[in-house]
Amino acid sequence: MDISIKGEENGIGLSKRILQTDNYPIVFLTSNTQTGIVKEASELKPSAFLLKPFNEKELPIAIELAFSNHNKDIITSKKPLLKDSIFVKNGKMFERIKLTDILYIQADGSYSSIKTTSGNYTLSLNLSHFNEEINNGLFIRVHRSYVINLHNITSFDANSILIGDITVPISKQFQETFLEGIKKI
Template identity: 30%
Template sequence: MNPLKILIVEDEVITAMDIQETLERADHQVTGIAQSYYEAMESVRRQVPDMALLDIRLQEGEDGIRLAKDITERYDMPIIFLTAHSEHDTFAKAKETAPAAYLLKPFRQKELALQIELAYHHFKLNKAAMPKSTTMEYLFLPINKGYEKIAKSDVLFMQAEGVYVKIFMLNESKPHLLSMNLGYLSQYFNDINFYRLSRSLLVNLSHLERIEKNHIYLRGFASPVVVPETNRADLLKHLTVVRTR
């Protein structure tokens, strides 16, 4: 197979170096070695890999499963867990992120190389089988008793309201109202710019212009969008923010 760009997230330095050596021996490129959630997200922002290898337990008690969810919500790539933990509860939680593989340490070098090739092969097959609209710039949505063409880049944000979803568009005063849930609709907006800010809010970060304590402001949309304060910190992790000292 063609060489892959792979991110390693592992807080044990010796183990990380062993993994890097194994990958490079198989002609893959390591885009970075991260030891924490923050380092991993920063590495992905600098260079998006084809795949990520994650340990489930990171330094200072950080959760690799949460990291996997946040990476796959923003970036289209397979995840492989490399962990020393085989408990059923841990595996059940990891399974919710739909990982491409779950390998126990100590790993065998040949097995790791084969699992990477197999995982990426299945990832490409599944992607090819997805509805074309998930990878296209335009969608036809059920609007006004027909199907109306919209540009995904013109979507500001989508907000769930019960069994409905409101779609707010650039330069349009009123939202479109669709009778479906946000979880279902969001699969058609898995592009890198769309970020699931909360269970009821999917935002196009390319239109984000200002962030405040409890609000965000989007281009061409006069009203602020309310953001729970507890979600603000997570949003900032997905952006390049210059902080005061």
């Protein structure tokens, strides 16, 4: 958002109105480094600032960081995750994934691998942080490396869960929690 956008209001005012609707990541563009302007813009907690003139490589990097940090903020905030979806990076684009389309999430170090009905994605959050804030009854942890979508279970036994043709292990530590979750479906 250009802070000096032409029109009835500047980019800061327009961003305030946008943020009243939903919590979108904002990247401010400006050549104005006056303390008052920067302070006013900073109050909106933008994901990034780009000083003009910027080169063509800086903008995509700022946008990628904005979405990455935005997803982290959503997960680590005390607010619920997005209503019904999340954005994940797929190549150079960010794609919206409906939570109901997620089959399971697997730990991958400080990242999480998301398996959906349409493909695989990587989220730049570890499984613990992701699981802490999802807490919507749709997902449940069944193993230190797996969180599953309860509504996509095909079958299960004492040691594993079948989601389509994929087998996910259940650890003893999470068996009781899993069985309680199944009762709520």
